[in-house]
Amino acid sequence: MQTLSSDQIAQLAAAIIATAETLGQTMSANAAQLMAQDLAEHPADHVAAALRACRRELTGRLTLAAILERTQAADGRPGRDEAWAIALASADEFNTVVMTDEIRQAMGVAAPILEAGDKVGARMAFLSAYDRLVTDARAEKRQTNWTVSLGFDPDLRARAIEDAVRLKQLPRHVADQELARLSYDAPPSADGLAIAGLLTGKVARPSEENRERFQQLKQHIEEAEEARLQREAAERDARIAEFEKRRAQALSELEKREGARA
Structure with a gap:
């Protein structure tokens, strides 16, 4: 559906011609008209900002x-490099991360490769999936949807949410709802104690519903430690x-010098 009226087109x-002139370029009225028609499906303020x-x-x-x-960048979706940085931060389960639907879906493609230790391959898989997902979302005119993925570290949660408000990723009322869900005075959960125990050595049992996930995380940490020890042994x-x-x-x-003197 066309967003711009005929007068706006x-x-x-005219604005396209003027912009071309500021760049030292001469553009015909017909060419500018065609470009304006191709841009007509986008919001007028987005196109004006793009010019x-x-x-x-x-x-x-x-x-x-x-x-x-x-014009497309005005929808608020991060560029591919920024999106990868957000996705990489989300791989640390202690971090609270605010991400778009496309970042979350692309990270689902890249996560197994990243867990296998291939960071370069994971990035390539992520960027390929992210570019495709963003292109599809823009073609279907879907609005950018940011959501909060809470991490285990309670001290990082409020900071991440407030940063998202400052960056205009979350509206204030949504951020307030997320902050209201956080309880800093509540005792650590069984899952939180179990995760912390992996690092401190203090044994704690996770909840039944997260037992399998805990075991996977424990195995991942043990494998990473084993790989580190093997790497250090190989270097030694x-x-x-x-x-x-x-x-x-x-x-x-x-011996050669001694032989020469003999």
């Missing part, structure tokens, strides 16, 4: 792609082997 075409961004940022020709890129063996190699070379050189 005419005004937009302002083009005037500030572009150093070459004004193109429809450049305007569309900035490599240093010893290098030392023995240099020692053998030094002895060989010494």
Whole structure:
């Protein structure tokens, strides 16, 4: 459905021509009209903001792609690199993270690869899925939906929610609802004590519904520790082997010099 009226399209075409001129480019009225029609399905304020961004940022020709890129970014969805940073933060279950639906879904694709230890492969899988999900969401005109994923660390929860309000990711009333759900005076849950016990060595039993997840996390920590020990052992063996190699070379050189003097 077309968002801009015919008068607004005419005004937009004029604004496109003016923007092109500020960039040292001559554009015909017909070309500007076609570009305006292609942009008509987007909110007028988003398109106007995109043109302002083009005037500030572009150093070459004004193109429809450049305007569309900035128009779509006005929907509040993070760029792919920012989205990956948010997704990576969510991999730490102690963090409270505010993310979009597309980040959550793309992380579902990348999480198994990340858990296997392949961070580069996980990032590639995430970006591919995220780009596709964002393209589909924008094509279907779905609004950006931010949700809160609470982490185990209570001290980080309120800070993450307030940051989301400051960044205009969450409206104030939604943030207030989330903050009302938090109880800082409540004693730690069985799950919280069990997770903390993995780090402190104090044994605690998780709740029945989260027992399997706890076991998986415990196994992940144990595997990571085992991998660290193996890596350190391999590095130590490599240093010893290098030392023995240099020692053998030094002895060989010494024997050669002694033989030459004899």
